[in-house]
Amino acid sequence: MSTAPAAPDTGAATPTETSMNSKDMRRILASSLIGSTIEYYDFIGASLLGAVLAYPILVLMSNGELRGFALAIILGNGLVQGFLHGPIAAYVAEHFPTRNRYTGASLAYQGASMIGAGFTPMIVAGLSLAAGGGLWLIAVFWIATLLASAVAVRATPEGIERELD
Numbered sequence: 001m002s003t004a005p006a007a008p009d010t011g012a013a014t015p016t017e018t019s020m021n022s023k024d025m026r027r028i029l030a031s032s033l034i035g036s037t038i039e040y041y042d043f044i045g046a047s048l049l050g051a052v053l054a055y056p057i058l059v060l061m062s063n064g065e066l067r068g069f070a071l072a073i074i075l076g077n078g079l080v081q082g083f084l085h086g087p088i089a090a091y092v093a094e095h096f097p098t099r100n101r102y103t104g105a106s107l108a109y110q111g112a113s114m115i116g117a118g119f120t121p122m123i124v125a126g127l128s129l130a131a132g133g134g135l136w137l138i139a140v141f142w143i144a145t146l147l148a149s150a151v152a153v154r155a156t157p158e159g160i161e162r163e164l165d
Contacts, residue, residue, distance in 0.1 A: 039087035040153070046083030047150035053080060054146070055139040062135060084149075091153070 053075055060072035089105070096104030127137040 035090075039090055040158075042083055042087050043091065043153050044150050046080055047146045047153075050076075050080040050084070050146045051143045054142040055135065058135040058139050058142075095156070 057072045057076045060068040060075075063069075092108050093101050093105045123141060124138050127141055128134070131137040
């Protein structure tokens with residue numbers, strides 16, 4: 001009776017074996033949960049911080065002092081915008097299936113940028129005119145935008161439970 005030669009051991013896992021044990025899987029799930037939670041509260045916190053700082057930042061930018069303008073830029077761009085834009089890449093990407101993720105995220109970014117950045121100067125100019133040159137309507141617009149984004153993030157289901165297909 002003849003026997004076939006044994007296949008060399010390559011160290012690769014067979015289809016019935018898994019290279020990931022339950023301890024590794026628990027670590028992956030825990031880090032994903034912790035990361036998603038941090039991103040979620042980072043975005044919500046930055047939205048609320050931006051809403052609180054909206055009027056003070058506008059006053060600092062328009063008071064005619066270089067120090068005030070510099071502080072406004074540090075608070076607005078460095079702090080609020082930094083915390084808002086940190087988690088947004090993962091947040092947007094996780095809402096698209098794997099095969100469409102890059103295109104979906106890119107269209108979402110570009111569309112939001114086109115609408116948000118495109119119309120904001122006209123909106124702010126109109127609000128400034130309506131307020132007689134005052135800043136309060138601009139601050140209300142900024143606050144409303146930030147709070148609407150926080151509500152939208154809060155209302156959107158977590159993407160970790162979605163099938164990746």
